[in-house]
Amino acid sequence: MEINDQIFVLQTKQKNSIPVIDFTKQSLNPGTSSWISTCKAVREAMEEYGCFIAFDNKVDFELRSAVFGFLEELFDLPVEKKMLNTSNIPFFGYIGKMPNADQLYESMGIEDSTTIDAVQSFANLMWPSGNNQFCESMHSYINQVSQLGDMMTRMLFESYGVENYYDSHVKSSSYLLRPNGYKVPKDNEANILGAIPHTDASFLTVLQQNEAPGLEIKSKDGTWISVDFPPSSFVVMAGDALLAWSNGRISPCLHRVTITGKISRYSVGLFSYHNGIVEVPKELADEKYPLKFKPFDHLGYYRFVVPNLALSVEERLKAFCGLQDDIA
Numbered sequence: 253m254e255i256n257d258q259i260f261v262l263q264t265k266q267k268n269s270i271p272v273i274d275f276t277k278q279s280l281n282p283g284t285s286s287w288i289s290t291c292k293a294v295r296e297a298m299e300e301y302g303c304f305i306a307f308d309n310k311v312d313f314e315l316r317s318a319v320f321g322f323l324e325e326l327f328d329l330p331v332e333k334k335m336l337n338t339s340n341i342p343f344f345g346y347i348g349k350m351p352n353a354d355q356l357y358e359s360m361g362i363e364d365s366t367t368i369d370a371v372q373s374f375a376n377l378m379w380p381s382g383n384n385q386f387c388e389s390m391h392s393y394i395n396q397v398s399q400l401g402d403m404m405t406r407m408l409f410e411s412y413g414v415e416n417y418y419d420s421h422v423k424s425s426s427y428l429l430r431p432n433g434y435k436v437p438k439d440n441e442a443n444i445l446g447a448i449p450h451t452d453a454s455f456l457t458v459l460q461q462n463e464a465p466g467l468e469i470k471s472k473d474g475t476w477i478s479v480d481f482p483p484s485s486f487v488v489m490a491g492d493a494l495l496a497w498s499n500g501r502i503s504p505c506l507h508r509v510t511i512t513g514k515i516s517r518y519s520v521g522l523f524s525y526h527n528g529i530v531e532v533p534k535e536l537a538d539e540k541y542p543l544k545f546k547p548f549d550h551l552g553y554y555r556f557v558v559p560n561l562a563l564s565v566e567e568r569l570k571a572f573c574g575l576q577d578d579i580a
C-alpha cells in the first residue's frame with residue numbers, strides 16, 4: 253500500500269468506522285495466513301456494517317482514468333441515445349432524465365458485462381460507427397474488478413466454511429455494470445439527493461468513484477455517514493441476496509448519494525447476480541440460525557423489488573422467500 257493510502261486508512265478509521273480492508277498484500281493467496289485473516293475481516297465487516305472499503309491495485313491509474321473519461325463521454329450523449337439502453341430486467345437499463353425533465357442523476361446498465369459481446373453491443377447502440385477504445389478499456393476494467401468481486405465472494409464463502417459451494421455459485425453468476433452520473437447542482441441547490449436511500453438487489457456490489465464524493469451509508473445508530481474513499485479504492489456492499497444466502501447473518505447497508513460538489517460525480521458499480529436459484533447453504537442453518545429463507549430466483553427477486561420499493565429489505569425478502577416471521 254502507498255504511504256498516502258496508509259495515511260488515508262488511519263484517517264478513515266478515525267472519522268467513520270467503516271472497515272478498511274487491504275487486498276494489496278503480495279502474499280494474499282488461498283491458504284496463507286494473510287488470506288485467512290482477510291477472509292475473517294471480510295466476514296466481520298459484512299456482518300457488522302454490510303460494507304467495507306477495499307484497497308486493491310489490480311486496476312492501474314491509466315485504465316481507471318480511461319474508464320472515467322469514457323463515462324463522461326457516455327453521459328454527454330443525447331438522452332434519446334441513452335434511452336436505447338433498455339432491458340427487460342428492472343434496473344438493468346437506462347434510468348434518469350426523461351425528455352424535458354431536469355434531473356441530476358442518470359444511470360445505465362450492461363448486463364452480463366464480463367463478455368466482450370455485451371460491451372460491444374452496448375457500445376454499438378451508443379456509437380453506431382464503433383468505439384473500440386471504449387470496448388477495450390471497459391472490457392479490461394470489468395474483468396479486473398469482477399476478479400476482485402469473485403475473490404471477495406470466495407473469501408466470504410470460505411469464512412463460513414462453505415467454500416464447496418463457491419464454484420457452482422460463481423459459474424451461475426454474472427455482473428451487471430452500472431455507471432452512474434450526477435450533474436453538479438445549481439448554486440442555490442446545495443446538498444441535493446442524487447440517489448435515494450436504497451439497498452442493492454445484487455448479491456455483492458463493488459463500486460468505484462471519481463474525485464467527487466457523495467456516497468453515504470446509514471449506520472446502525474440511524475445516522476448517515478459519508479463514505480470517504482479515494483478514487484483508487486472500492487466500496488464493497490452486501491446486496492439483498494446476501495441477506496437471504498447468509499440466512500440473515502449479513503444485512504445489506506442502506507445507502508444514498510448526496511451531491512454537494514463543484515464537479516460532476518461519476519461512479520461505476522459491478523453488481524453480481526445469480527442467473528438461477530439462490531439457496532442458503534445447509535451448513536448455515538442450525539439451531540441457533542433456523543432456516544429463514546426458501547430457495548429463490550434472483551432475477552425474479554429483481555422484478556419483485558419494483559412494486560415493493562416501500563418495504564424494507566427484510567420485509568421484502570420475507571414476502572418474497574421468507575419461511576418464518578423473524579428473518580433478520
Ligand SMILES: O=C(O)CCC(=O)C(=O)O
Nearest residue numbers: 432447452467509519521
Ligand atoms: O454513486 C454511488 O456512489 C452509489 C450508486 C449506487 O448506490 C448504485 O448504483 O446502486
Ligand SMILES: [Fe+2]
Nearest residue numbers: 450451452507
Ligand atoms: Fe446502490
